[in-house]
Amino acid sequence: MNNALIFDPELLQRYDLSGPRYTSYPTAVQFHEGFGEEAYREAIAASNTAARPLSLYVHLPFCGVVCYYCACNKIITANRKRASPYLADLHREIELQSALFTPGREVRQLHWGGGTPTFISDEEMSALMNKLRGHFTFLDNDEGDYSIEIDPREVTPAKIAHLRQLGFNRMSFGVQDFDPVVQKAVNRIQTVKETFDAVDAARANGFKSINIDLIYGLPFQTVDSFAVTLEKILELSPDRLSVFNYAHMPHLFKVQKQMDADTLPSPAVKLAILQYVIEKLTAEGYVYIGMDHFAKPDDELALAQEHGTLYRNFQGYSTHAGCDLVAMGITSIGMVDDTYSQNVKSLEEYHERVSAGKLPVYRGVKLTEDDKLRRAVITELICHFSVDMAAMGHAWNIDFSTYFAKELAQLQDMAADGLINLSDGRIQVQPRGRLLIRNVCMVFDAYLKNEESKKRFSRVI
Known part of the structure; x- marks a missing residue:
């Protein structure tokens, strides 16, 4: 094209x-609480008749430190032990969900998102992956797209090697901006070395796809400062780049009030940054996929777009249009048969439902x-x-x-x-x-x- x-x-x-x-x-704005567990079970029954392959999404909501721009569903805590009871509940939901799907349906796609998935320990990650593999049919030939979101500040080369051993083969690294003034303003201090070391470790361990997330429109950003960040990122030669427009919506996301709105770049500066990014990345050979996403010409996203098979779901652009998306964990959103569904938002309600043997779906739409x-x-x-x-x-x-x-x-x-x-x-x-x-x-x-x-x-x- x-x-x-x-x-x-x-x-x-x-x-x-x-x-x-x-x-x-x-969109999720149309989800309603008239769609609950019974409607979701009916959707699974219809899904089993169609017998499509599966995509699994697992939400791990914990973060050690809050980033002021963040609009994700997260729980901020320095106490790593807080994850233990949640993981026990997540294991129970995996049992409840998997029991309803016909055995043998291949898991073509897996994504752990957050929050910060690597907030939990290596042992907890192993236990969670073993639980998933014990209840769903994974591909063991490395042909599945099994990805995880990574905060470079939260990983070591040993942890990245462990993730590869668990079967992950794709990583998405959050960077946003390397400028120290911007990082201080958004409360995300992350060195270039931390990022480069993490990406190098992923490559050394055979991860087949590296994505890096950047954000334009953050406090104190200029075209010149963002150009420095982008030049450093291009040294890493990521397979994919997501360059998101920061949406300042403090009326919806209270944490964004921690930033001084007067320090945000003007609309004209944002447009200039965007123009620079597009011109720079296309000059470097990246394909503009759409909606802030760029990929190398030989990347699966670019090839899927070229062949007319590209798809879009809650994780963004995807090459797996034919999958039912099973979402697990608080706030997670799934797409099963002709429905969308979302799990409850609080740890307390999640625990109450799964402990009682109930699916934690609380709203959705058919x-x-x-x-x-x-x-x-x-x-x-x-x-x-x-x-x-x-x-x-x-x-x-x-x-x-x-x-x-x-x-x-x-x-x-x-x-x-x-x-x-x-x-x-x-x-x-x-x-x-x-x-x-x-x-x-x-x-x-x-x-x-x-x-x-x-x-x-x-x-x-």
């Missing part, structure tokens, strides 16, 4: 609205046919920047132009601005529109009815 990008500051500023990141459609159709359109747009209207209509037994007449009328303004092309029976996102793909997707979102609902989402740029 054509991966060209055109950076148009005037258009980017004009279209810089708030909107979903579309790790799901409908997709309607319209939801599934719109999800298919949004997925094509956000993954491949194109929709073949005739093919989509045939697949869903609709006349696309009639069904989406209102949406196609709305797209005319974007077409006039050069964001998209509507000729030849396709919606084709143009180089000017690729950075604004969330805006294009929002046209097909039936739930964005008022400005109040948009306040829950970050700005698109």
Whole structure:
């Protein structure tokens, strides 16, 4: 596919609205407590009939130190023993969940997220992985995508070697920024050496994919300071890079109030940083996948996009569109059959439910046919920047132009601005529109009815 990008500051500023990141459609805003354990069990039964392979997500919420920008579901504590009772409950949930899925369904994908997954000890990690392997069917030929999020401050070469022995073959390293002034402002002090040592250890132990996370829009950042960070990161030659736009939403995430909003870069500076990042990474040969993600041309994400098989879920872009996602641990979100579901948020309620032999699902949503159709359109747009209207209509037994007449009328303004092309029976996102793909997707979102609902989402740029 054509991966060209055109950076148009005037258009980017004009279209810089708030909107979903579309790790799901409908988004989590539409989850409701009318969907509970019984509905989730019904979804598993339907999933067993389809017998799709599985993707497992395990949430380990503990962090030793809080990062002020963080919008993740986490528990801040210096007491490592606090993880023990939670892990016992997590083991119990693994037993409860696995008993409902037909044995033998392959686990093609695994992800441990947080929090900081390596907050727990080597022994606890071994016990958790053994529990998962004892209750689900893992691939033992290193062909599965088994990944873990890493804080370089929390690992040693020995711990990384241990993770490889457990079967992990992908790592995602949080860096955000190397500038000491920025690090102090966000309460994340992390040296270049810690990061380089961790990545070197991962490579030495045969991890086949390295991702590094950066954030632009943090306090005191400038184009020049971020350029220094990016140059250092490129020395590591990561397979993938995620360069996220910091969303300052203290009304939703109270910890962000610890940062002085007056020190955040202006929208113009943020745009300049983004432009520098895009130009630098594309010049270095990285492919812009979309939504802040870059990958080397031979990376599986880039190849999946080229072949039209890229997918997007709660972990971001994925090559495993055909899996049911089973999520375990507090706050975790799964996707089983035509449903989304989320576990309870507190340790106390989680313990109460799993101790009683109950699944900890407390809310979710069952997709309607319209939801599934719109999800298919949004997925094509956000993954491949194109929709073949005739093919989509045939697949869903609709006349696309009639069904989406209102949406196609709305797209005319974007077409006039050069964001998209509507000729030849396709919606084709143009180089000017690729950075604004969330805006294009929002046209097909039936739930964005008022400005109040948009306040829950970050700005698109």
